[in-house]
Amino acid sequence: MAFLIILLVIILIIAFKSIKIVKQAEVYIIERLGKYHKIADAGLTIIVPFIDHVRSVVSLKQQTMDIPPQGVITKDNVTITIDTVVFYKITDPAKAVYEIQSLKKGIEYLAITTIRDIVGKMDLDATFSSRDAINDQLRVILDEATDQWGCKVDRVEIKDITPPADIRDAMEKQMNAERNKRALILQAEGERQSAITIAEGQKEAAILQAEADRESKIRRAAGEADAIKKVAEAKAKEVEMIYAAMKKSAPDDKLIQLKSLEALEEVAKGDANKIFIPFEATKALSSLGAIKEVFKDDEKKK
Numbered sequence: 001m002a003f004l005i006i007l008l009v010i011i012l013i014i015a016f017k018s019i020k021i022v023k024q025a026e027v028y029i030i031e032r033l034g035k036y037h038k039i040a041d042a043g044l045t046i047i048v049p050f051i052d053h054v055r056s057v058v059s060l061k062q063q064t065m066d067i068p069p070q071g072v073i074t075k076d077n078v079t080i081t082i083d084t085v086v087f088y089k090i091t092d093p094a095k096a097v098y099e100i101q102s103l104k105k106g107i108e109y110l111a112i113t114t115i116r117d118i119v120g121k122m123d124l125d126a127t128f129s130s131r132d133a134i135n136d137q138l139r140v141i142l143d144e145a146t147d148q149w150g151c152k153v154d155r156v157e158i159k160d161i162t163p164p165a166d167i168r169d170a171m172e173k174q175m176n177a178e179r180n181k182r183a184l185i186l187q188a189e190g191e192r193q194s195a196i197t198i199a200e201g202q203k204e205a206a207i208l209q210a211e212a213d214r215e216s217k218i219r220r221a222a223g224e225a226d227a228i229k230k231v232a233e234a235k236a237k238e239v240e241m242i243y244a245a246m247k248k249s250a251p252d253d254k255l256i257q258l259k260s261l262e263a264l265e266e267v268a269k270g271d272a273n274k275i276f277i278p279f280e281a282t283k284a285l286s287s288l289g290a291i292k293e294v295f296k297d298d299e300k301k302k
Contacts, residue, residue, distance in 0.1 A: 017049035027093050029055040039093055058093040062154065065104060067111050069162075076123040081162040086111055086142065092150025100149045107146060111156070114141050124163065131158050 021044055022028050028040035031053045040047075040054075047054075067084040074080060086107055090096045100106045118137050119127055127134070138156040146153055163171070 014049050018046055020045040020047060020054065025059060025061045027058050027060060029058060029093060029097050031055045036094065036098065056093075056097045058090055058096060060090060060093075062087060062089045065107055065111075067108055067115075069160075070112050070115060072116050072119045074119060074124050074127060075121055078124045078167060079164060080119075080124070080127065081160075082115055082119065082158060083160040083162075084111060084115060084138070085157050085159055086153060087155040087157075088142075088146070088151050088153045090150055091152050095148070095150030103146075103149055103151060106149060107142065107151070107153075110142055110145050111138065114138055124167070127161055131161075134158060 022040050022042045024042045030037045030040055030047060032051055065086045069081045069083045071079055072082050096103050118134055135156050135158060139153055143153040
């Protein structure tokens, strides 16, 4: 009975040593007699007890590594502290185990030296404005260097860049000065735009007023011309009527001259009318007053 129990225990130990269950997104590095044998993927794996040995469990998931903050001297001799994080993934588990003593330490040291080399060639202002460029350079250099270790660097991000306290104070003062400058420029631009708008409004108003005055004068002149035209037409009709009457009554020359003078006098009453009389007609007109008086006396006798 004791022998069976011992045998059962031995079988259980052998089964425990032989059967391995590999989790998803993980692989086992299996060695046989101290030498690399195979990579066991996710699922059930059987190994030979006491001969095969699981050297390492490697995760295939994307991993992050927080690089400790590093003091870096810029090109203009300013010491800044840079905090960086690296995103990487193992593509060849065997290389990640056998090609380097510690993959994480290798990535960390390589990232530190690369950051110092890149930032040391840049001045302080460039480090703040060129984060994306620094990230890209770091990623390319780390990816090329870690390829022989079966690792791929997907991203490198600078979390924070911390300058010394005195530099921060100077930068804050500079930023405040820039803000005040932009505020003054915007205010001046606003005032200039306002002045331009007011001037344009006044110009438009003056133009409209001038056009209104011009239109008013044109209409007034047109009205006066129309009135003069109507008066002239009325006088012309009156002359025609007088002429017709005189034709019927066979008037003499004195009557014709008198009626013409009366018509001429009515036409000349308008403000805008100017009558030009030929010099030869002045002799006939000189006696018209006497003729008019004669007619008046004849009318009184009748």
